[in-house]
């Protein structure tokens with residue numbers, strides 16, 4: 693059995709990855725037997741299932757819970773699928789300064805954005821064949837320190853570094869790893885959820901925000917080309933270059949202006 697596994701499949705970028713890969717797999721004849729979609733909202737996964745041509749296995753799981761990984765690992769062990777692609781899109785962020793983000797939310801950001809992505813990647817790795825692909829949804833927030841998005845940006849920097857080094861480690865096995873680094877995406881659940889809480893007003897505007905369809909179309913192209921880093925849009929590309937050339941202090945000063953726009 694050949695499968696694609698997508699976390700965060702109930703909404704936003706994860707759901708759009710599922711739709712796009714479903715369409716492409718039919719058009720390109722990838723012979724995908726099943727797409728497995730993971731998120732907590734079983735109802736949203738069931739709604740997505742109705743849109744697809746490829747058989748879809750909805751797995752309503754909370755990836756901050758160790759029991760969820762026991763179940764995924766047991767399924768992999770018993771069905772022994774070939775994981776043709778894994779997309780780790782499950783993630784969350786919270787905006788706020790010191791004392792404005794609860795300990796619970798801080799822990800959830802680290803657990804989901806870092807630990808769950810690494811644990812899922814390790815769980816599926818033995819099942820990924822030569823030619824397979826790993827996709828880690830990072831962010832342009834991984835390119836520099838971000839005041840008032842501090843822990844979120846640090847968690848994405850972790851995932852970005854992990855992805856870059858893993859792509860080298862797996863080169864000899866013919867498995868590619870792509871770190872997808874979008875800038876703000878305005879039509880997913882992310883910004884609304886990130887603003888909920890005491891510090892939500894610390895970022896007033898989201899100028900130049902892009903849309904999920906455009907981001908995923910470009911990201912999938914980059915993944916298929918086996919690029920180690922995907923900056924799906926001109927703003928992400930400029931941001932990556934600027935953060936490489938300019939000191940962190942300057943980039944944070946610039947951010948101080950942008951977050952009030």
Ligand SMILES: NC(=O)c1ccc[n+]([C@@H]2O[C@H](COP(=O)([O-])OP(=O)(O)OC[C@H]3O[C@@H](n4cnc5c(N)ncnc54)[C@H](OP(=O)(O)O)[C@@H]3O)[C@@H](O)[C@H]2O)c1
Pocket residue numbers: 699700701702703704705706730731732733734736753754755756780781782783784785804829830831832873874875876877878880881882883885
């Ligand atoms: N939107 C942006 O501006 C932006 C920019 C750069 C990077 N990103 C990254 O893109 C990824 C996707 O975000 P999005 O913009 O598509 O936001 P989204 O619409 O809020 O999607 C987040 C997904 O993660 C799932 N999720 C959240 N907590 C989970 C948990 N504990 N266990 C399992 N699944 C969980 C959600 O499903 P349930 O709630 O059903 O569990 C949902 O499917 C994230 O990693 C985010 O950091 C987003």
